[in-house]
Amino acid sequence: MAKNIYSKPVLFTILATLTILVGTVVTMFVPMLTAQMHPKLEGLKPYTALQLAGRDVYQSEGCPFCHTQTVRPLKTEVERYGHYSLAGEFYYDRPFLWGTKRTGPDLAREGGKYPDSWQYAHFEDPRAFAPHSIMPSFAWLKKIKLDPAQVETHMKVLGFPYTQADISALAGKTELDALVAYVQTLGTAVTVKAQATVPVTKKMTHVPNPLAGSHEAIERGEKLFEQNCQACHGKEGVGYIGPSLRDKDIFLYVRGNVPDDDYFEIIHNGTHPGGIEDGRTEKGGMPSFADTLSNDEIWSLVAYIRSLQGEK
């Protein structure tokens, strides 16, 4: 039989190598040399020492096996999580932690979604918030202290800016503190921008609830409450991280019933520390639902809350 490449192993190996390199060069190597693979969002900041330590924990404990960090540009996904992910958000991510499986929800927009206290409580006992959750409890991370010197080495390797004060502030902090700090940064570079363009305050003068007493609205409100509010206000509004909603004579820690539209405003606008609602001072921590709920939905929630307070 004539000599062919199948009897010339060296030539064969070279040809095979060249064959696999074509796709490699076109789809991986060449793009790497272009700017489109290294975009950076304006306002994106490198991780702080505490956040980086939290990111290391996120890697060690295998969170990416159950949680993704990319919101796809699909309608329902934007509805569930918020703005779809942008290439420029991941500039400082080494490695990227997009994940491959959503056993739990995407976390790309988790930062600022709940107060820190919620995150701590959820990590300690996920099933207190979602009865069917299969997320492991991470209470044990509270017992593991950070090693500031090690975190400093990591900051150096990544070239992130830090001060000596940042490092000494790590002493006494636990892995759970770090994890919460990291989770609270997720997606904030985008959320902050998005919020700045949306007018979040809405004021109204004593409009009655157009849906007051409607059974349909109460039922709808109940469903919306389970989906959006229960995690903080507890089952049927008994109170948890957010206050109880069942006593119509207390609103923002002060006695005295308030009109329906105050309820509307607080759900629509959210609260921030020191803010004033109907003369009462907010402590903060109630998120704004202006982007996620329509006016009708908010009125349904108000109707539902009123029904919890014993009004029919």
Place this chain on the structure above:
Amino acid sequence: MSVYKMGDYHYDNQTVRKFIYSSIFWGVLALIAGVWISILFWAPGLNGPGWLTYGRLRSFHVNVMAFGLVLGALIGIFYYITIRLTKRPLLFPKIARFTVYLFNLAIAVGGWGLLMGYTKSLAYNEFEWPASLLIVILWVLMAVVILGTIIKRKEEQMYISLWYIIATVVTLAVIYVVNNLVVPAGLFKSYPVFAGVNGANVEWWYGHNAVGSELTMATLALFYYFLPKSTGLPIYSHRLSIIAFWSLIFAYLWAGAHHLVYTPIPDWIQTVAIAMSIFLIAPSWGSVVNGFYTVREDWGRMRTHYLTKFFILGITFYGIQTVQGPTQALRVVSSLIHYTDWVVGHVHMGAMGWDALVITGAIYYIIPKIYDTEIYSEKIANTHFWLVLTGQIIYSITMWIAGIQEGAMQKAVNPDGTLKYTWDQIVAKDIPYWQFRTLGGVIFVAGMLFFVYNILMTVRKGNALVASKA
């Protein structure tokens, strides 16, 4: 006429055996971890602190499976095939023997590290850098032995299996080295040099082709060698093999970004990957057709030659896998099943249905040959076959249903456009499927234990034979 006598292979045969035993050892550990994490899906209270938490055991399962069981078995079987197809002993037998120890050290360090939480978090490449470094050295030494032996061969023509072995050796070398470019930040911590979207593109170029080389090209090398051996029938078409080989290794390297559909990497990279994924049906089915037409000569061998069914069912699942894969790459399909349990079903049909059947079939062939005896029990081998087949089918089908359900529930909206289901409601619906998955897994593992027992007994029989001859 061969220049070498059987005795010349004695030392190399021992190396092959050591690789096979090592890989079985790691495989059993990884299988146990697999069943356990499947239980954690419906009994999350069993999660413990440290290495007892799901996230660490999950990476242990996958990496020890891919590198401990599969890679270990493949290296040993590559040595075995290379010796036979070049008609000579290994060129550097001492180096080959050394790679056994290097291999076990790498898996021990890497696997232990994952349990300690030391991970690179790059899919299918999670071992921290010291273990990866050992694997690179292992791979280079193995390449020297195998390529050296092929260059100094006593048989003019290289048979198809040697092509696939060479392709595996170079592909895995290139992708593994590139995806392991990291900056160490301590003995068991490192950060990759690639960041963000670029890092994602590099990772899935790696990830897809790790599957493409280890679980596809390498397994095809075994398939093309052991199918004719175990049936006594020659491969149907040499020409088809040539076309399938070159188009497969060409196209695979373009397709990685189908794992990144709808992510922020540039659209054109996704589109090219999707197109190439569809093209991949052709070379993949080249081998499927070649396999079926080989046995078409005499389907009776499915009954008379017990190993035939391992390879034929294996290539059948490979065939289904390579239609399912390209379908998954399509944007509209991806939008439904990406990030769901569907993909887990796809993975395990490949791993349990194709790779495990072909690798265990190959080991059934090799061990008796090395001892110059017969398999301890064909009956046990058949029990093994039917158990792993049943287990795999239960596993894949439950995960496909669960995946479609997850995708559909995540997308479901009320008439007014709001989302219909909370995450908790979606998880609640999954629980029965996850329980069925555990059932499938337990049946599969039971089958694998029959396999291990059968091999151990064959070895015992072989050793007794050797002793009686001495």
